[in-house]
Amino acid sequence: MGEPTHAVHVHHAPKGFIRKYIFSTDHKVIGIQYYFLALFSVVLGMLLSVLFRLHLAWPNANWDLLGKLFPTGMAGGLMTPEFYLSLVTMHGTLMVFFVLTTAPQSGFGNYFLPIQIGADDMAFPVLNMLSFWITFVALVVMVMALFATGGAPLSGWTAYPPLSALGKISGPGEGLGQTLWVISLAIFCVGSLLGALNFITTTLNLRAKGMTLLRMPLTVWAWFTTSILALLAFPVLLAGGILLVLDRVGGTSFFIPAGLVVNEQLVNHSGGSPLLWQHLFWFFGHPEVYIAILPGMGVASQLLSTFSRKPVFGYKAMFSAMLAIGFLGFFVWGHHMFISGMSPYSAVAFSLLTLAIGVPSAIKTFNWLGTLWQGKIQFTSAMLFAIGFVSLFVTGGVSGIFLGQTSLDLYLHDTYFVVGHFHMIMGVAALFGIFGATYYWFPKMFGRMLNEPLGKIHFWFTFIGVNAIFFPMHIMGVAGHPRRYSDASNFNYLSSMHPLHEFITVAAIVTATAQLFFLLNFFWSLWKGKKAEMNPWNATTLEWTVPSPPPHDNFGGKLPVVYHGAYEYSVPGAKQDFIMQDSPEKIIEAT
Amino acid sequence: MVGLRSGTRDAGQIDQREDVNMGLAIALVLVLLCVVSVIMFSGHYWWFPPLISTYTGYDKQFMLTLIIVAIVFILAQLALGYFVWKYRDRAGRKATYVEGNNTMEVLWTSITFVIFIGLGILGQRVWAQFHFAEPPANAMEVEVTGQQFQWNIRYPGADGQFGRTEAKYVDESALNFVGVDPHDPAGKDDIASINRMVIPVNQPVKVLLHSKDVTHSFFVPGLRIKQDAVPGMTITIHFTATKTGEYEIPCAELCGLGHYKMRGILDVRTPVEYQQWLKKQASQE
Amino acid sequence: MPTVTMPEVEIGPRRTGGGASDFGGGGRDDFRGRGGPHVPVNSYRLGVWFGLGAILMLFVAFTSAYIYRQGLSFDWQPLSPLPILWFNTGVLVLSSLTFELGRRALRQDLTGAFGRWLTMTTIFGIAFLTGQYLAWKQLAASGIFLGTNPHSSFFYVLTGTHALHLVGGVLALAYVLVGAWRQKYTSRECAAVDVTAVYWHFMDGLWIYLFLLLFLWR
């Protein structure tokens, strides 16, 4: 704060390892830090998922080796039901918060938003550094929760009270682990808020000359919209988190009703409401899922346009749709609560609004198809992931049309149909956005090319793999398989689904293993990859006008001037099939 | 300036053969995706348990949605596959400069809007039947109380009145799971049952849902209903089972480590058998 | 179909940017100090509003929880406002007043007066925090704690969260105060002062709102 004129903008690269790579205020370094934080979390989350998948497929198998690794959770090599739930909870939490909120937004957004709008850094570089370290602390606390005495938290990533509020008496994992879980998320909220604040101010204030709103790349629009969502949604989770912690340790009764008898013990609380938490959580939670997908949508638009050598079809419709999704996203949270005991009348309103929010999503889908139409499609790895994104988004989105109807949700709620839905659209469509962005921007970030053949192998394994994992889940949901069941063998009507469980697990193992192609490619190329040129994809946006990787202040002390929209590909009469945004070429509208 | 920044790699240098195959491969995989989806969803290898309820609208609404969504899904995936194959980079191919098309935007926006909202409105009939319609006057009352990890079922007995309950009377060793007040005469003839809910066939049933500890969810797949049992609340639902037999009642809301084995049985019997069962229970009380 | 000519250093007709207004992008359009160590000051002025937006959402969430929780319970036992709270409220309002008087002095470049007013503001701010702490002590002394009943829970949560934010405000004030003593601010160089003022007044207003919520809406 204070005298900003001198406080921040000294354009010398900081000296010393710590200032440069650890407590750096350079948005590019921070972006990469976020990226690695996400990479760590996604690998951990993925390993956890493989672990609990093993249990689902072979609940009685004995995994001696794992038993040694987790002496309590898998004593004697057999997974306990509480350990299973802990794994699911940690898997979901890591993935939603520490992967999908960090990599696409804070990671790539941090790195590329300033460059794409022609700024030399974020508006508040020190705040930016703080955001990262706060997020980092949140991750450390979350990992501590995994190893907490009394067991890792097991209330699911949605942590519904009273289960999550009652403490030890309601079962294992509800002690210290659950408290750490809530605290970690509260810290995470603060970090994300500060980040969002920074993104919004940067976008509004630091655009280069000529970078009008309607010339901003759609990625910038996406990060901007996402930031607004984050700014308005995270405080609500923070409020809920504070109240939940107090219920756990402060003796309050926000969420705990009177007269509970848990494990034969009378609970001394009065008058709280479990539904209150659900309202607070989902008021945040629904915008959160759009926080997860919007950056992916931006990336998909950018990639489809670049590699079709065509402007984005319906640019205005595209960013308007994003704004509409962001806006409507605040009015549909009730669709997670149709069955919760909430008023069935408000459920009807939530249902119709939910279906209405599908309309802007449809607009985006059709415009992506329109972008491909009559293009000149180049199958780079990045492009393959963008195409995969569209396919997965459609698959995951249409199942939302079932869930959005109050009537159909009567049966489908909390079944594997929901698990299938959100993995297709969030689990993997958003992840494909990350992958596409990685293949596209890696050269810019690290100055070296990723290996294309390896990237393509990775794509094929992953695309087919995730369809094999998550498609059958829809069928299981239709057949009535509830989620969060560590073992389905207690129910007769579920036992016929066991082959599907086995199939899914095998597919998950193969897919997870295939991620080695990505990780190998990534780390090998980091040191040994082919040197990247300034603009290897012949793309138009500003990050491709600077060296790879860009210098400390991005543009070498001289900020660019922008003359064109973000996607001027194949303009008739132009010398090349693309016009850079800062190219002074003049386009004359023919009459 | 511009020339310097553009890469040396020209689109024309991309290996043509590879790209033909890549476009084709994507198209084929997407076709395969559609085929497998259709087979899986129409083959009914795994499907809804047979319907045993008067809520017949559910299956109709599901099929209607399924058919509409399937058409859109297939069209979208196939269009994607087709475009990717048709417009792949080939020697001499030039992309057409199109910025968009407002007529198309309006068209597909309104079509999807009509489809989505139309489905949503149609579906409300099923919802209304379940939530807004009053239970029939002749509905019998059953109280269901979730607990970690069992379903406590209670019938009002001959007097048609449930005895009042209070947490302090809960005594599991005396099998008083829901805490019926021993001093309340209305509670004397209440009939309790654990995990087995016996009801007569074709008889409207009104269920008073409670929970005594954490949130559970009462799910009977064959009836096409699900409702959370929330502590501190009494939620009323109603249904009519139309087929005799035993049907499982899984708990559908995460309630702790035993969630996966919280299993009740909906035991639908003929009225005569039901009366016999009631008598037997009453005599055991 | 458009065509392209090359090269003319001029902004062409905006293609995708066809004629839309360009709000806010002005931070750099005037090129003032570009390439030099100059940040458009209005980033801070803009940023504080978004920060306040987030804080507002936090309290909106608390408010809806408050109303929801009150609506369903039989155990709601409203506290009555402690006398000291009236006093605290007065002090906080005064602090906003002195802050404004200080800023008026600064606008006339009366840096000495500015420093004095600001010192008073800071003292009032600390007094308010102390007063809130005393209010907590008094409540606790009369046996009303966080978990006693839902209204007391909300009282502690709302005042506590507000106080935490106000601690931030006092720190910012202290920072500005140091600058004021060093004569760092003038009528033209006062971004930090303005930003702190916005934040401070917001916290003041927020307190009055919370006060009304807690004691009118019981």
Ligand code: HEA
């Ligand atoms: C990235 C994240 C993401 C996204 C984008 C969405 C998008 C949508 N979601 Fe999803 N959802 C989740 C993540 C996401 N969801 C998660 C994580 C959960 C579970 C949380 C939990 O309980 O753990 C969930 C749960 C969930 C529920 C609650 C289910 C339940 O618990 O009972 C519902 C119900 O309405 C729902 C609906 C929708 C709808 C209607 C959309 C729409 O926005 C989708 C719109 C897209 C399309 C429709 C596809 C493209 C369009 C076309 C091709 C046009 C034409 C189509 C037709 C005419 C059909 N979602």
Ligand code: HEA
């Ligand atoms: C991002 C979100 C995400 C992702 C990617 C995944 C990935 C996977 N999920 Fe996850 N899952 C959730 C989010 C996600 N999940 C959530 C929110 C829940 C709900 C939790 C709850 O109920 O509370 C859940 C629950 C859940 C269940 C339900 C458990 C139950 O209800 O009992 C199952 C069951 O099979 C499952 C399986 C899997 C599998 C096999 C994978 C994967 O293994 C698939 C293969 C992996 C990949 C394709 C990713 C690999 C990526 C990389 C290696 C690098 C990427 C690079 C960067 C990010 C920088 N998940």
Ligand code: CUA
């Ligand atoms: Cu009871 Cu799950």
Ligand SMILES: [Cu+2]
């Ligand atoms: Cu949602």
